Amino acid sequence: MHALVLLTAVTALARMTVSDRYHPDEIRREPISRMAPPPERDPSYWINEAEAGIRERLRRRDNRNVARNIVMFLGDGMSVPTLAAARTLLGQRQGRRGEEAKLAFETFPTTGFSKTYCLNAQVADSACTATAYLCGVKANSGTVGVTGDVPRYDCDDSADPANHVDSIAVWALEDGRDAGVVTTTRVTHASPAGVYAHVANxxxxxxxxxxxxxxxxxxxPDIAHQLVHRSPGNRLKVILGGGRKEFLPIDEYDEEGFPGARGDNRNLIKEWQANKQSEGVSHAYVWNKQQLMNFSSSPPKYLLGLFKNSHMHFHLEANQTTEPTLAEMTEIAIKSLSRNKQGFFLFVEGGRIDHAHHDNYVHLALDETIELSKAVEVAKKLLSEEDSLIVVTADHAHVMTFNGYMERGGDILGVSDDKDKDGIPYMTLSYSNGRGARRQLNGVRVNSETHGGDDVGVFARGPHHDMFSGVYEQSQLPHLMAYAGCIGPGLHACGNGCDKKRP
Incomplete structure (x- = not known):
């Protein structure tokens, strides 16, 4: 009896040693050709890498200047797993294993996390979050630029100026600086609308x-109307993105033959042009890449660019001769706004990361993230770290997961080395809900993928970048940026490092 018990115990131990069902070891038995390159197998490689990181942190630790320029980059739906997967894809496109790569903003000296929930929702949408990271207050889901006293769809409450909240763009304009918006979505979409609009839906x-x-x-008034006819929308020096239909009548067609969406028979593009003409200021409306690039060296004082009838195409599906990239739009926006010696605030959104995730098109979501990284790289080259604050973050997460036990350097868009209990492989990147994760009914995919409630990353470079460390409410972000730039109604950083509070 004792011998049988002992044999059973030894057999069980042997099985556990050979195969741990929680942590399978089979894929770790790699031939030498698939192992990490020799330098990385030497402990000194990682020690030197860490020491270089420490020296870089020390070099950039004490920037206490005032942020004359502030650029906020927003990756819509850019969750932390999205970052990890996108950097890997970037590295693999460069012919490397991939995991060791870095997106442009992952070299920034300070990183933090923001909490993204709405006042009335555990998992946020892009409207309440825009109100948080641009206006500095939490609001109800679906509302933009209004307080938590405004329920969604309530026209009367949203029309009350007492319920309006100003964005950091307003704070910059009131300080004599300029402001602009760049996005790959419609310029009237939820995220960019947070810069200038006040609506209950x-x-x-x-x-x-x-x-x-x-x-x-x-x-x-609708969002497009507010952009053209109300402050601060009509004071924005640069407006670049998609969404022509929101500015045109239903029976009028745009330059590419698509109809407008307005029922009031108003052409807001012409009204924008007429307004600038009456003000006697240089201005231009452009609708394609060539027209935009013609202004790369000498943009007018006011520039409106609407490059598609609705959202701009995904980068991988866009006509590269007619649609500008996010990086190209960002470059022209910064060059234009930089003419104001007082400084500027610029909001740049990579808005279609979110849309790709909703449709479970992970390759498009990662490519859009890389495009945002390229735009950040442009800003890094054009703006001095001494007087320009760059903040990169997301509005909310998504439910894409990075899973399995893929070998180092395995195709990030491919099938995992691991298999489920039935011996069936699965993708390294997958979704917990949405079209790619649910069984088809009568050959039809069901529903779209949802946002996630995770915290999102915040990356900062420039004056007072260290203020962005930690875990905090998303609504702190514009206040932190305003602190560094000495604008707005709250606490400010002076040139000597003190705090001041404007009445």
Whole structure:
């Protein structure tokens, strides 16, 4: 009996030693050709890498200057797993294993995390988050630029100026600086709308959408109307992105033959041009890449670029001769705004990371993240770290997961080395819900993938970058940027490092 018990115990121990079902070891038995390169197998490689990191942190630790320029980059839906997967894809495109690569903003000296929930929602949307990271207050899901006293769809409450909250763009303009918006979505979409609009429903991009919710566009102007005719929208020096249909009448067609979406028979593009003409300022409206690039060296004082009828195409699917890249739009925006010696605030959104995730198109989501990284690299080259603050973050997460036990350097867009209990392989990157994760019914994919409730990363470079460390509410972000730039109603950093508070 004792011998049988002992034999059973030894057999069980042997099985555990050979195969741990929680941590399989089979894929670790690699031939020498698949192991890490010799330098990385030497402990001194990692010691030297760590010491270089320490020296770089020490070099950039004590920047206490005032941030004359502030650029906020927003990767819509750019979760932490998205960052890890995108950097790996970037490295693999460069012919490396991939995991060791870095996105442009991952070299920034300070990193933190923001909490993204809305006042009334555990998992946020892009409207309430825009109100948080641009206006500095948490709000209800679906609302933009208004307080938590405004329920979604409530036209009357949203029309009350007492319920409006100003964005950091307003704070910059009031200080004599300039402001602009760049996005790959419609310029009236939820994220860019947070710069200039006050609405009870993010979908009120045209007057027809207001009427759809039984609202009165005269009392509650749509987002496009606010951009053209109300401050601060009409004071933005640069507006680049998609969304021509929100500015054109239903029976009028844009330059590429697509109809407008407005029911009030107003052409807001022409009205924008007429406004600038009456002000006697140089201005230009452009709708394709060539027209935009013609202004690369000498842009007008006001520049409006609407490059698609709706959102701009995903970078991998865009016509590269007619649609500018996010990096190209960012470069022209910075060159234009930099003419103001007082400084500027610029909001740049890689907005289609989110859309690709919703459709479970992970390759597009990662490529859009890399495109955002390219735009950040442009800003790094054009703006001095001494007087320009660059902040990169996301509005909310997504439910893409980075899983399995893939070997080092394995195709990030491929099948994992690991298999499930039935011996069936799965993708290294997968979604916990959405079209790619659910069984088809009658040959039709069901529903779209959702946002996630995770914290999102914050990366900062420039004056007072260290203020962005830690874990904090997303609504702190504009206040932190304003502190570094000495703008807005709150605490400010002086040139000598003290704090001051404006009345």
């Amino acid at each position: 993010r979908h009120w991009e045209s007057d027809e959408k207001v009427r759809d919710d039984r609202g009165d566009p005269r009392r509650c």
